[in-house]
Amino acid sequence: MKKKAVIFLIGLMLIPVVASAGIFTFRYSYFVPRMSGGENSLWNIEFENTNLKKSDYQSGMFGLAYEYFLNRNFSLVFSLDFYSRDRTGYYRDWSMYAVDDMDFAFPYSQFPGGDDIIHSFKVSQTPLQLSLKVTPLGRQVRFVPYFGGGVGIYFWSVKLAGDMIDFSDPYIYTDPELGEITVYPVYYTYASESKRISIGPNVFAGVMIPLGKQVTLDLNFRYQFLKPAFNDAFVGFESFDLSGYSLVAGINYWF
Numbered sequence: 383m384k385k386k387a388v389i390f391l392i393g394l395m396l397i398p399v400v401a402s403a404g405i406f407t408f409r410y411s412y413f414v415p416r417m418s419g420g421e422n423s424l425w426n427i428e429f430e431n432t433n434l435k436k437s438d439y440q441s442g443m444f445g446l447a448y449e450y451f452l453n454r455n456f457s458l459v460f461s462l463d464f465y466s467r468d469r470t471g472y473y474r475d476w477s478m479y480a481v482d483d484m485d486f487a488f489p490y491s492q493f494p495g496g497d498d499i500i501h502s503f504k505v506s507q508t509p510l511q512l513s514l515k516v517t518p519l520g521r522q523v524r525f526v527p528y529f530g531g532g533v534g535i536y537f538w539s540v541k542l543a544g545d546m547i548d549f550s551d552p553y554i555y556t557d558p559e560l561g562e563i564t565v566y567p568v569y570y571t572y573a574s575e576s577k578r579i580s581i582g583p584n585v586f587a588g589v590m591i592p593l594g595k596q597v598t599l600d601l602n603f604r605y606q607f608l609k610p611a612f613n614d615a616f617v618g619f620e621s622f623d624l625s626g627y628s629l630v631a632g633i634n635y636w637f
Contacts, residue, residue, distance in 0.1 A: 403451045403637060404449050404450045404451055404457070404636075404637055405449040405634045405636050405637070406446075406447070406448055406449075406634070406635045406637065407446065407447040407448070407449070407461075407600060407633065407635070408444075408445075408446060408632060408633050409445045409446070409447060409463075409630055409632030410442060410443075410444055410445075410630070410631055410632070411442065411444075411445060411463060411604070411628040411629065411630040411631075412442050412443075412628065412629045412630075413440065413441060413442070413443050413626060413628045414626050414627055414629075415440070415505075415623070415625070415626035416623050416625040417429075417436055417439065417623055417626075418625075419620055419623055420620060422618065422620045423619070424540070424616060424619045425622075425623060428471070428503055431473055431474070431475075432471035432472060432473055432474060432501075432503075433471050433472055433474055434471035438469045439467045439469070441465065441466075441467050443463050443465040443628075444463070444464055445461060445462060445632075446461065446462050447459055447461035448460045448461075449634075454517075454520045454521070455517050455520060456515070456516060456517075457514075457517070458512065458513070458514060458515070459511075459512070459514075459530070459532070460511070461509070461510075462509070462510050462511075463508065463509050463511075464508055465506060465507050465509075466504070466505070466506035467504065467505050467506070468502060468504035469502065469503055470500060470502045470503075470544070471500070471501065471503060472498040473487065473498075473547060474490070475491070476488065476489065476490055476499055476547060476566075477490045477493055477496030477499070478496045478498070478499045478545070478568055479496045479497075481555065484567060485567070485569075486565040486566065486568060487499060487547045487565060487566045487568050488563065489563065492563065499545045499546075499547060499568055500544050500545055501542055501543060501545055501546055501571065502541070502542070502543050502544055504539070504540070504541040504542075505538075505539075506539050507536050507538040507608075508537040509534045509535075509536050509584075509606065510534060510535045510536075510537070511532055511535075511584060512532050512533060512534070513531060513532025513584065513586070514532055515528055515529075515530040516528060525589055525590070526589060526590040526598070527587075527588075527589045528587070528588060528589070528590070528602075529585075529586065529588075530585070530586055531586065532583070533581060533582070533583050533584070534581070534583070534606065535579060535580075536579070536580045536581070536582060536610075536624070537578070537579055538578050538579075538580065538608075538610065538624060539575060539576040539577065540574070541572075541573070541574040541575075541576070542571060542573045542574075543573075544570065546571040547566050547567075547568055548566055548567050548568070548569060549566055551567055552564050552565070552566055553567065573615045573616060574615055575612055575613060575615045575616065578610065578613075582606060582607045582608035584604060584605065584607065585605050586602050586603065586630075587602060587603055588600060588602020588630070589602070590634060596636040596637075597633065597635060597636070598633075598634040598636070599631070599633065599634075600632040600634050601630070601631055603627065603628070603629060603630070604628040604630055605628075606624075607625050608624040608625050609621045609623050609624065609625060610622060610624070
């Protein structure tokens with residue numbers, strides 16, 4: 383089903399090649415993922431245990447779009463954007479010590495001299511979207527307001543690489559001075575969900591402001607709805623929330 387949807391959307395994107403009128407857009411977006419979830423959310427687990435923050439995954443992304451005029455008030459918009467964030471974080475409350483040739487996470491408050499426990503967390507997506515755009519006042523006005531929505535095919539990936547604490551397997555370490563301390567094993571981990579494809583809707587609203595005879599400034603707000611499920615790499619985690627809004631600025635070239 384997903385392969386058929388990809389082929390269908392790519393076919394539709396070929397329509398502008400033979401179009402006689404339309405708009406080509408270069409745009410820059412600032413994407414703010416929603417990053418919601420419960421206790422089994424990969425987002426929340428990372429933010430609660432490491433120094434990584436939600437703002438680390440709010441980022442700009444470049445994109446292209448082609449608008450194919452259907453009539454005075456309606457058009458089809460074909461767009462492609464690129465988003466990727468790769469950040470390295472460390473566990474805030476734990477430090478790593480080797481015990482009997484194994485690495486363990488000790489409470490930092492009691493054992494502050496150990497090594498940092500570090501791993502990287504990478505998230506990327508490439509939305510390929512088809513949307514219906516409505517210009518209620520037409521296009522022959524000084525300011526061109528519009529709104530619309532559509533569906534996108536999202537090529538996305540998530541990757542964790544580095545040292546991870548296994549909180550499901552506690553050990554008791556007996557310290558000569560502090561007594562029994564609960565510690566956890568640390569393992570090098572590489573988990574990746576790559577080349578995944580999901581489908582989700584989007585909505586948007588904005589305005590085009592003339593800068594010249596065939597050039598307009600495009601300002602808009604977009605929101606995408608996407609919460610795909612993981613496969614084998616992240617067993618036990620809930621669906622990964624990639625929904626979020628974008629603040630978009632672009633330059634339109636009219637043909």
